[in-house]
Amino acid sequence: MTAGRSFRLASGGLVARDAPLRFSFDGADYEGLAGDTLASALLANGVRLAGRSFKYHRPRGIVAAGSEEPNALVELGAVGRREPDTRATTAELFDGLSARSQNRWPSLRFDAMAVNSLFAPLLGAGFYYKTFMWPASFWERLYEPLIRRAAGLGRIAEARDPDRYETVHDHCDVLVVGAGPAGIAAALAAARAGAKTILVEEDFVAGGRLVADRREIDGVGGAEFARAAQAELAGLPNARVLVRTALFGAYDHGEYGAVERVTDHLADPPPFAVRQRLRRIFAKRCIVAAGAIERPLPFGDNDRPGVMLAGAVRAYLNRYAVTPGTRAVVFADNDDAARTLADLALAGVEVAAHVDPRPGAAARLTAASGVATRAIEGVVTRALGRLAVTGAASVDAAGAAWRVDCDLIAVSGGWTPSAHLTTHLGGKPAWREDIGAFAPGALPPGMAVAGAAAGDFGLADALTGGWAAGARAAQDLGFAPPPPREPKVDPDAPARASTLRVHPGARGKVFVDLQNDVTTGDVALARREGFRRPEHLKRYTTLGMATDQGKTSGPLGLAELAALEGREVSDLAPTTWRPPFTPVAIGALAGAHVGPDLQPTRLPPAHAVAVEMGAVFVPAGPWLRAQYYPQGAESGWLEAADAEVRAVRAAAGVCDVSTLGKFEVAGADAAAFLDFAFANPVGALAPGRVRYGLLLRDDGMAMDDGTVARLAPHRFVVTSSSVGGPAAHLHFDFQRQARKPDLDVRIENVTSQWAQFSVAGPRARDAIARVLDPAFDVSDAAFPYLAAGEARLAGGEPARLFRLSYSGERAYEIATPAQWGAGLFRALVAACEELGGRAYGLEALNVMRIEKGHVAGSEIDGRTTPRDLGLDKFVAKKKDFVGRAMLSRPTLLDPARPSLVGLRSVEPDARIVAGAHLLAEGAPFDARHDLGHVTTFGHSPTLGRWIALALVKDGAARIGTRLRAVEPLRGHDALCEVVAPAQFDPEGSRLHG
Amino acid sequence: MKFSFASVLSNALGGNAAWPAQWRSPEPKASYDAVIVGAGGHGLATAYYMAKERGLTNVAVIEKGWLGGGNTGRNTTIIRSNYLWEESEAIYEHAMGLWQELSTELNYNVMYSARGVMMLAHDRHDVETFKRHVHANRLAGIDNEWISAGEAKAFCPPLDVSPTLRFPVVGAALQRCGGVARHDAVAWGYARAASAMGVDIVQNCAVTGIRRDPSGAVAGVETSKGFIGAKKVGVVAAGHTSTVMAMAGVRMPLESYPLQALVSEPVKPFMPCVVMSNKIHAYMSQSDKGELVIGAGTDAYTSYSQRGALHISEHTLEAICELFPAVRRLRMLRNWGGIVDVTPDRSPIIGRTPVAGLFVNCGWGTGGFKATPGSGHVFAHTLATGEPHPIAAPFSLDRFRTGRLIDEAAAAAVAH
């Protein structure tokens, strides 16, 4: 055990030595520095065991220094802020951070589930497809719960996350992804040319490899170069650098998704700050400079804590001034190893051996780096140790076996360009022989790649390539390109990626995918069983499906499969990378649209008046509407609605119908357009008149209904139902744009611009007269049934008046611009009350429409034709209209189709409920005897019983018969009489009463 | 080799070196009695039942990519049968029956798990519609029950049913026998069993044309591996059905839309069942691996690109956060899309076409995984006999002409 000692170097690094931070891991307290990640701080404290693996619960350490980390996943936060599966390598340290290891019991050092390792031969790839089948019922009761309990890494939060998230939309000319040398150069070139530039970096420090390696550009240190560039960009009005911002996806039409970690790194986030911010970035050009990902190498027990990617070792040494070990073996098959050797030696880490399989390479590189170590031309065959590496076994070219004591094995199989973002829109990576890796292939429009992401691994190439890409993007967009730049840097060693295979002498498990515990044995087994395509291999073994999406395991798996197949890696296609590039908090994607803001609650202009009146509200689509207005001793909806219906039928009532969809339709061809959009002839309407309007879908089914009023020869106002408003709007727009583009017509949705009220009852005219300008003549002669026109309220406010009735009573609908809505409603309520009436809500409205047999959403359910609803009398015979062709399909004309009827209970108190099914008296409750269903119901005080509308097979023929309305859930079984839809005043005499 | 605990054990002792390939990978023959286009679950199941129940083994399944790589390997695996209309109830219930025994039937653990599918009601309109559904299902003898918000919470503890939600949960329809299965295993299990009986599964082979003889009847298919003769061709190509059918000059009443799904990082058991909300467009379950499997609605525009727009997943996750407030800090791990073939009435098309010898099984849209065994079973009958199976008969192509629609649109707003 190394804990207790400091592994921090005395100097160097981008850490603030004057800013110590306290943190804890699995309950033990430690200290780190500002600038640390959790991973570097753990390493600084000698903590190397960071987690347990998914299946075998093998001890695991820190492998990487960035978002490709497969092993070191920890749990942060508590209760509502508990956050599983966080990479220690990207978690920025803050004072008080508390992290816990996952998927182990009882403790990280002693994990009882590690016995799984003993059964490994049984638990090979896909074992669960082959067993647990007998007996069938045991799967759900026994096997599956066991598997489930074992699966899953971390634990989800216990409560609602108290933090806030938000979404913003950014627009720019050039988006640069990744602030390594290539990205910095690209951003500088684009921004200096004048393009609006955004540079995003997932890390909290800009620089990429510049802060992980010891490099100089034009005589300046890499970190300093990055800092200066960042400062320059920050000072330009047309550029922005966003650190802690991971670009996770590329979408159609130049849209990119990024998530910014705003306060995750703060011990005490300021109040009101959001935790994370989703950025939807819309960019004309995008330059992917996301760097490259180092490949591990396959050997026995290559998962032991202490086996680390060489590039990560250098990052810990140079950026964090932490030594991840005291005695290292470097195992690499590319010349990049020279840097690793030099950096280790400089930090005072003893290099016990340098192992390289290439002839002469180990000796050559060791000599060149001037590091005194044993050069072994060969391979590491196995990592020794269990909870930590204690040594490396290796075999040299002559076949001699070596055992070297060490606590760190720095491995490198070369680098693979980070091509993920270039494939989200369907691009396929292409093999590059010169680098031995897949690199971005055909790119989506507007996207370019630069630097290591493009397969240009050298620093000089990254800088010039990035600069050129930035300049080209700017030039494409019409900006004058800046002059080319030729920075002076120290030369690079080419780091061609390898396809090194496991040495036959290797012992122990060789891991391909560390997080999902996929071994070379699993790959071989899957291939043997026919899973020979990378996609099949992935699915059968789960290789590459872990939370790192196979960033380090993908190339290894592909190489292994290719070798088994006796093919070149280049012949295989890598599996598709899906967004997101790194996992993104679900809360960030949901943004601010949570709780009451999930969707806006729409309130009609007079809502406050209804609240004052003590109304009870009910949601109707996005709207909140008054269901009833209880008065005095009325105890519930039934009593109140009964009283409201009686008041309307006896005197006058007012109902807020502001929620109706409202549309202004204007233009020389407005009449022709409406004639096409509506099934009934509305274009022939005379100015000053209003009429029922029926909308059909293309397939002839009823879609919605409303009214059409002609205010002037070229100006109409149209209404739809309340819930159907948005759909009607889309429908009108689609018909105008796609079907009738040549007509001169404009359509404006004015739903929220107007308040509208229905005033109904024998005294309705008196009520309406009290709120209107006395000069306006509402006599039946001047304003007969179905008249429409513009008017003024008593105070001179503009208004529109329509003589329409839904309730079957004499009725008016009066509209006024929203700002006068509340006042008008108050006045109308007062007028009705003076006349012995009252306000009425949705419940009473529904009862009255059932009494009258008027259809609404519950009947217009997308499956009914005008004929089914008894509306065929409205359908025009001559003109063309939406839905006409399909309306005449033979089955739709079948008289036996369910059609609209009215129902009334035989026993006054027997409640008929919506959703009940209708059966003949005495018929059994089964599908064969099902005759239809109740669509809506209510209690009619007028008729003194429960009434309903229903869709019934052979409806018209059943009028006068009796049916049972059966609702077995609550035991409702009401005998009812089938009647014509209009049960009350079928002649319509009250309309004029 | 029969799969069993014993075979796993004995192979483990033998270093797992003796497992044979699960299916053969033959080159196509010059001709077959029948060719099935598309090695998704439906195509493979069709081949399996043709071989198993009709003894027809001179059959090829032609797949342009890799078997199971279409919607079969992309869907969220929700299985239920509580559809509204009698015709739908019949076919989905037929499938439900086959699911219960599928692992044993195929000797492949497809992990069918009847965890219960709960559809949430959020307002009075939902309540009335759902109750009608429940009654219609009960009339047909199909499992579906109505439960209160409290009962829904008891059935799925992490669900938020507080009345203060923007769209409070006011009740739910629950089908207890509904659940999930492992999608890949379904394709692999059918492929392995069909291949063992002699069916050729030809991967990496795209059908590029449909050849017809002088009488107009089907003579075979042109493919990227050459012409393959067959008097009977069954097209089971999901989102690409309309393009394949167009090769024979048949225009299908289908629209192809991207449909997205996503999974979270894996976590310890969190939710025990499947929860769906049509109203706010989201549904979720948890896989055996621990990932939360989340589905969205279709994108707004037709397309063949297997990816979706960002705002669609945002919208879905808003709804998920509303229903399950504990998920906000969990991360989305993968997001993908599939191309679904949508019919005007949201019901499938199974049967004959105007071209003699050409049959089609498509239009399963956003919800056909659950039907896989039933769909394959009835379509095998159609391909074998040339006549529709009684359960499939109502799903004829002709219904769009006659108007005898089976409109599941309301049930299928987010129909999985």
Ligand SMILES: Cc1cc2nc3c(=O)[nH]c(=O)nc-3n(C[C@H](O)[C@H](O)[C@H](O)COP(=O)(O)OP(=O)(O)OC[C@H]3O[C@@H](n4cnc5c(N)ncnc54)[C@H](O)[C@@H]3O)c2cc1C
């Ligand atoms: C995101 C998503 C979520 C879903 N969720 C659910 C759910 O929860 N529950 C549910 O029941 N359903 C769900 N579905 C629907 C379900 O996936 C499909 O209905 C079902 O899998 C279709 O199966 P299939 O075999 O017909 O199609 P596929 O699996 O798509 O098979 C069709 C095959 O045809 C091949 N093909 C196409 N063209 C050609 C050609 N020219 N030549 C050769 N081969 C060709 C394709 O490559 C493909 O492999 C979902 C779908 C998606 C996309």
